[in-house]
Amino acid sequence: MADRRPDFSRREFIEWAGKVGFASMSVLALTSCGGGSSKERASGTNTGGGFKLSGDTMKVGVIAPFSGVGAYVGRIVNNSLDAAVAQINATGGIGGRKVEVVKRDTGTDPAAGVKAYQAFAGDKGVIGILWCGGLGLDESRAQIQRDNMPIVSVFNDLWSGHQLYPEGKERSIFQMIMPDRMAFDLLATYCKDDRGYSKVGLIYDSLLFSTAKGYFQESMAKHGISTAGIETYQLNDADFGPQVNRLRTQKGEALMVWGVSGDTAGIVKQIDKVGGAYVDTPTAKGSAWHPHLMGSPGGTGEHTWADLAGSAAKAGTLTAWHVGGLVYLPSFAIRGWMQKYLKKGVTGGEESPADGLYTLAKAVQTAGTTDRAKIVNAIETMGDIKFASVPFSYSADRHLSKTPDDLILITLERASGPATTDPPYQLGAEWKSTFAAGYVGPTHLVRPTLEANKRAHPAEMDEVLKLGYGTQCTKMPDGSLAKTCKIH
Amino acid sequence: MSDVLQIVVYGLTVGSVLALVALGYSLVFATSRVVNFAQGSMLVVGGFVAFVFIRSGLPVWAALPLATLAGALVGVVVELVAIRPLGRFDPSTNVGWILTTFSAGLIALDIIKLTIGAEPRTIPALVDSVLGWRGSMIDGIPIVPNDVLIVVAALALMVIGEVVQTRTMAGRALRAVSQDQAAASLMGINTHRVVMASFAVAGALGAFGAVLLAPRLFVKFDNGLLLGIQAFVAAVVGGLGSTRGAVLGGYLLGFVGGVLRVTSSSGGQYEPLVIFLVFLLVLVVRPNGLLGIPSVEKA
Numbered sequence: 001m002a003d004r005r006p007d008f009s010r011r012e013f014i015e016w017a018g019k020v021g022f023a024s025m026s027v028l029a030l031t032s033c034g035g036g037s038s039k040e041r042a043s044g045t046n047t048g049g050g051f052k053l054s055g056d057t058m059k060v061g062v063i064a065p066f067s068g069v070g071a072y073v074g075r076i077v078n079n080s081l082d083a084a085v086a087q088i089n090a091t092g093g094i095g096g097r098k099v100e101v102v103k104r105d106t107g108t109d110p111a112a113g114v115k116a117y118q119a120f121a122g123d124k125g126v127i128g129i130l131w132c133g134g135l136g137l138d139e140s141r142a143q144i145q146r147d148n149m150p151i152v153s154v155f156n157d158l159w160s161g162h163q164l165y166p167e168g169k170e171r172s173i174f175q176m177i178m179p180d181r182m183a184f185d186l187l188a189t190y191c192k193d194d195r196g197y198s199k200v201g202l203i204y205d206s207l208l209f210s211t212a213k214g215y216f217q218e219s220m221a222k223h224g225i226s227t228a229g230i231e232t233y234q235l236n237d238a239d240f241g242p243q244v245n246r247l248r249t250q251k252g253e254a255l256m257v258w259g260v261s262g263d264t265a266g267i268v269k270q271i272d273k274v275g276g277a278y279v280d281t282p283t284a285k286g287s288a289w290h291p292h293l294m295g296s297p298g299g300t301g302e303h304t305w306a307d308l309a310g311s312a313a314k315a316g317t318l319t320a321w322h323v324g325g326l327v328y329l330p331s332f333a334i335r336g337w338m339q340k341y342l343k344k345g346v347t348g349g350e351e352s353p354a355d356g357l358y359t360l361a362k363a364v365q366t367a368g369t370t371d372r373a374k375i376v377n378a379i380e381t382m383g384d385i386k387f388a389s390v391p392f393s394y395s396a397d398r399h400l401s402k403t404p405d406d407l408i409l410i411t412l413e414r415a416s417g418p419a420t421t422d423p424p425y426q427l428g429a430e431w432k433s434t435f436a437a438g439y440v441g442p443t444h445l446v447r448p449t450l451e452a453n454k455r456a457h458p459a460e461m462d463e464v465l466k467l468g469y470g471t472q473c474t475k476m477p478d479g480s481l482a483k484t485c486k487i488h
Numbered sequence: 489m490s491d492v493l494q495i496v497v498y499g500l501t502v503g504s505v506l507a508l509v510a511l512g513y514s515l516v517f518a519t520s521r522v523v524n525f526a527q528g529s530m531l532v533v534g535g536f537v538a539f540v541f542i543r544s545g546l547p548v549w550a551a552l553p554l555a556t557l558a559g560a561l562v563g564v565v566v567e568l569v570a571i572r573p574l575g576r577f578d579p580s581t582n583v584g585w586i587l588t589t590f591s592a593g594l595i596a597l598d599i600i601k602l603t604i605g606a607e608p609r610t611i612p613a614l615v616d617s618v619l620g621w622r623g624s625m626i627d628g629i630p631i632v633p634n635d636v637l638i639v640v641a642a643l644a645l646m647v648i649g650e651v652v653q654t655r656t657m658a659g660r661a662l663r664a665v666s667q668d669q670a671a672a673s674l675m676g677i678n679t680h681r682v683v684m685a686s687f688a689v690a691g692a693l694g695a696f697g698a699v700l701l702a703p704r705l706f707v708k709f710d711n712g713l714l715l716g717i718q719a720f721v722a723a724v725v726g727g728l729g730s731t732r733g734a735v736l737g738g739y740l741l742g743f744v745g746g747v748l749r750v751t752s753s754s755g756g757q758y759e760p761l762v763i764f765l766v767f768l769l770v771l772v773v774r775p776n777g778l779l780g781i782p783s784v785e786k787a
């Protein structure tokens with residue numbers, strides 16, 4: 001869904017949160033030297049203690065992995081915030097006040113995240129914190145509740161585990177990232193309503209995505225879909241033969257693969273080896289096993305899994321994402337800011353830290369004070385927030401920026417052209433404007449969620465339709481999109 | 489029948505994967521009595537170097553020896569920066585080597601990240617077909633030429649290792665250094681050179697293994713840490729310092745994993761628990777591993 005760049009991608013930061021936990025455990029077990037180093041890097045000037053609202057710079061804390069195996073998350077956060085801070089300050093600030101971010105590195109140590117939080121909580125000048133995938137959020141929640149510190153959880157998913165306010169206790173935490181539980185629900189809806197599948201299987205990484213089974217079962221039950229096998233594997237397994245063989249005997253019409261891209265590619269290759277590769281929907285519903293594959297955002301949500309799986313990666317493989325992640329849309333500002341200030345292209349994900357920063361700064365302007373309770377109240381009541389990509393909002397009983405209407409489906413396509421279907425379809429404008437020649441990767445599948453997306457983001461969806469972004473399937477004479485494109 | 493075959497296929501392929509990496513740990517331990525915690529990183533470095541050669545247009549068969557040579561050079565560098573500066577030391581009491589080898593591995597990974605990138609990569613299989621055979625399905629279980637090559641390579645390397653150690657002057661020097669560095673030195677053996685050679689061979693094994701395993705595990709950073717830890721456990725279970733032990737340990741872990749996965753949908757979740765139970769059991773009953781040679785306390 002973004003410019004193709006070799007260094008890091010959306011997949012990587014989604015993978016990060018789980019991976020880093022495992023890596024840190026392993027490293028600590030090996031070296032027995034877990035002393036976390038918390039490194040402060042300030043951009044702009046440190047205002048020190050006494051923060052005065054009028055004329056002062058607004059200071060926002062950022063907790064993210066800037067080093068270690070999750071450093072690529074930190075690079076996304078850096079790029080996003082550097083561009084956003086430059087844009088805000090170059091245009092006179094927010095309410096006349098400039099913004100400053102103070103970044104703290106969690107590395108691979110949850111204790112470093114806790115220490116970083118405590119340092120920010122003790123600094124009266126900090127108006128709020130962006131928690132960008134760094135460890136230590138769970139461990140800090142009790143203190144966050146006591147402090148009433150405004151937190152935007154940029155890459156940490158509390159909602160899926162029923163831990164985000166009002167289900168959780170911490171009223172001052174707000175979430176940006178699309179929750180996994182919502183992604184499962186969208187895929188289940190699509191299976192049932194769009195494709196008519198009645199039997200769906202699951203294979204998931206029980207180490208990094210231990211909650212996937214519960215979300216899967218919940219969404220299948222909700223939509224009356226029967227389960228065609230649930231299998232587990234562990235990160236970096238070398239063989240998926242036993243699991244794939246059992247799934248084959250269950251003959252599910254679709255299969256959800258919930259893990260990171262490398263393992264997803266291994267599973268897809270194994271399915272291909274046993275002759276079970278996806279062909280199209282009628283074949284998936286036939287007597288032989290050719291399941292329609294649907295993956296996690298960190299698995300089939302970007303190009304790496306397809307690069308690794310090669311020809312075993314089939315067009316039509318799906319996952320869930322959100323409208324704000326269509327960073328190639330001309331109206332989405334983050335792309336232009338990164339070009340203007342950093343001379344860099346977007347890779348996906350940069351919209352979120354920037355939007356989180358703006359949320360906190362705008363809330364201070366709205367509240368007219370740095371009182372934390374009033375900032376939280378302002379975030380809940382200030383209505384639509386529009387900055388880096390799509391508008392979003394929070395309310396007193398909804399601390400998640402995404403709604404089901406924000407979610408989209410993305411599907412694997414190849415620059416060499418669309419799969420052969422009857423009726424035919426064509427690739428979207430991004431394949432000419434953004435993706436490199438020979439690119440293989442996911443792209444927006446417009447039709448299935450179009451009506452819902454229009455409700456949430458009419459202007460952006462109008463742009464998608466008018467400029468021809470995304471796979472729009474066959475256009476009927478009346479301008480509507482056909483629902484009969486077999487491959488999708 | 490199908491389940492048994494599935495366990496055998498899983499055990500042999502995954503066991504061979506672990507054995508290939510475990511051999512590197514074992515070899516270095518045999519000469520220096522240190523565990524080279526950079527071994528996992530060598531797997532990553534070798535894989536990425538091979539990828540660069542292939543991206544530049546070389547066929548995988550030509551990239552293999554070049555990557556293996558590069559792996560050997562990295563092994564030498566690791567020895568020079570992580571072990572040599574420690575001087576003469578008793579690895580059982582001076583454990584600085586844990587940090588130095590681990591750090592050397594991390595530095596190697598960072599260099600790869602900065603120069604080649606951190607994206608996972610794929611490289612072609614060394615063999616797609618053998619005399620027209622491109623793979624078979626037996627009872628629904630696919631068997632492909634590259635998997636057969638992984639098994640053959642693990643067993644062949646074990647045999648070669650055994651023959652070199654028992655039938656050649658270099659092997660005898662290696663065994664002498666393994667048993668008593670000081671005595672070996674007095675006998676005219678250049679112990680530094682032997683230790684360095686073991687690091688070089690371990691690095692070469694890492695690179696060789698990376699190319700061989702790429703169709704299954706791809707070329708990615710996870711392999712260094714995760715596969716490295718599993719292979720280390722395999723080497724210890726089999727007996728650190730023993731070539732046969734490394735292979736036996738790899739197969740033991742592979743078959744344990746196969747039985748767990750074939751008998752239960754969630755069996756993989758219990759693999760770490762069961763493997764570490766086996767690990768403890770073996771070390772309690774045979775502290776030097778299944779085929780390890782007991783150390784002799786000198787007066």
